[in-house]
Every structure is written in C-alpha cells, then in structure tokens.
Amino acid sequence: MNICFVASSGGHFEQLMMLYPMMKEHNSHIITEKTDYGINSKGIKTYFVTQINRRELLFILKIVSILIKSIIIFIREKPDVVISTGALATVPICVLAKLFRKKLIFIESFSKIHSPTITGRIMYKFADLFIVQWEEMKKIYPNAKYGGGIY
Template identity: 25%
Template structure:
C-alpha cells in the first residue's frame, strides 16, 4: 500500500503543478509584447525629452543678433584661423595681416591636409611680421570636408572624417575663431559649439564673407549665418536680406 501511494505522488504533482507552470509560461508570453511595447514607448519618450532638451539648449546659446565686439582686454586671445585654398587663403591672409601679434596669440592656423600652399603662406606671413619667423603659432591639419570632383556617395564618409578631425582645435581651446568660407570651417564651427552647449566655454566665432559675394551669400555663409557671433559682409547690398550681418566697408 505504501509503495502504491509513492507511485501515485508523481502523478499527483504532475496533475497539480505542471498545468500551473504552463499557465505561468503562457501568461509570460502573453505579457511579453505589452512589456516590450512599454519599454519601446519609454525609450521613445526619453529620446524625445533628450532631443527637446538639446534643442532648447541650442536655442539658448545661439546668438539672437549679431553681438557687439567685446571690450578690449589686455590678456592674450587664443585665435584659431581657418585657411581654405586659393582665394579663401589670399583673403584671409589680407584680413589678419595687421592683427596684433601679442593680443591675438597664440595663433593656430587650421589647414586641410591636402593643402600645402596655405601652410607656406601662413609661415611667410609670420616671418614678415618682424623679419623672423614667430614661434607663437601652430599649424593644425584636418581632413578636407570634400575634395574637388569627389563622388557624392563618398561625401558622408568625408564629412564624418572631417568632423572627427576638427576636434583637434579643442586641444588648445581657442577664444576666437576667424573663418571666411572654406567648407572645412563648417565642421570646425560645429565642434566649437560643443563647449558652449556644455557650458564650458563660449568660443567666439567671426565669419567674414568673401569679397566676391555682392548680392548673395556663399553656401557656407548661408549655413553659418544663424550660428556665428559676428557675420561680416563687404557689400552693403547684403544687409537688406541679412540684417544680422555687419558692414564695415571693404576688408581685403
């Protein structure tokens, strides 16, 4: 009789507990889609909140109007100068030729890695200032945003490469960035906004539109017009369409 009772125990547990476990598993599979939906909904809500916070912060740090130049300071201003190629470099050299060597120092010249002529012109300028080559400047090379004749399919990779390379400018954390139109200054200005967004430092950005732009802005100018601190043009006709711009006559 005792053996018969023992033999019945497994059947008893099988009948009493296995259906409950199966029911538990069935409920788990039934609830899984709802839990997955909740997690997806929560993740989407978190992303939306982060995006909203980022957009609000970006709006807060964007210049509302072309800000006035700051009061003259006796402390040196670490200056980053973006040199393009050809006409961009020629105009930039003319713009910065009369900069005070002690006030705007050290100077970092940002040049595309495939541009050898701009480096030669930058070194010549530094040597012409006092008859000897200054040591208070640096040459920084970054990938070019887009090469002439480059296929459109490879442009996204070049943009990412240029953006990552532009982070080099933060190693010296400049106080001022001066640019005048080369495509590489777009990635540099994007990187320069990172310390501003994080509340670390406000890197001032000054953009000077090319002398050749009389009635319309360049592509780079149109992209950077809303975000730079000072946007200088060299023709008064542009003020009608771009009221944030500053006209101080011909600069080159």
C-alpha cells in the same frame, strides 16, 4: 586670447591671411585644407584637414574625417574665438566652437556681392558676429555687420 583662424584653400585662405596683423597680436593658429600647392602661413602654427568638394562621392566620409581632426585640434588648442572666411571645410570647427560655447566670427566672402555662399547661409545662423564685405549683402543678411573689404 587664443584665436583659431580657419579657411578653405585658395581665395578663402587669401582673405584669412589679410588678418595676419591680428594673428601676430594673439596666440593664434590656422586650420586650412591640405592641397598640392603650398601655402604661406607666415610662421603661424598651421593644421591641415582634408580638402573636400560637396559633389564628391566620398564627401560624407571626408566631412566626418574633418570633424574628428577638428575635435582633436580644438581640444589641444582650446581657442576662445574662431574666425572663419569659409568655405565648407570650415563648418565642423565652427560648429564645435558653438558647442563649446566659444565666440564665432564669420566673414562672408569678398567675391559675393549679390548672393550668399552656402557656408555663409549656414554660419549666419550660428555666428556671434557675421561680417559682410559689401553693403549690398545686408539685404541678404540683415543682422550682419558691414566691415568693408578685407583687402
């Protein structure tokens, strides 16, 4: 099985890397944001997209850039499944997964106990499997699966 693991930088990437044992077992690649500080993808093939902030003036241009790069990566890698821990930079590849009729798994952030993330609200509508890490989040996402903490 070919799996695309996708996350923004920082804590979202940290949570994604908790899935490393699964990454090792499958043909996997990672898509994450390019930052000034390095990342440790533990030898898994990694692609970088532009880091974005929804409050930036160039936000729309950057999201289009990410979409174009995501299309290229998606066509090259042909994933069967996309697994995301958020956030915003991951939306284009997740939407592509659905357009290409691939499975999409979204894991809502561990840091969210009582309120949803913006990306979570978007992905809840699209994900084939939506996982929350806190039982309390089932009130917000009633069709989600409680998976416990990723840590």
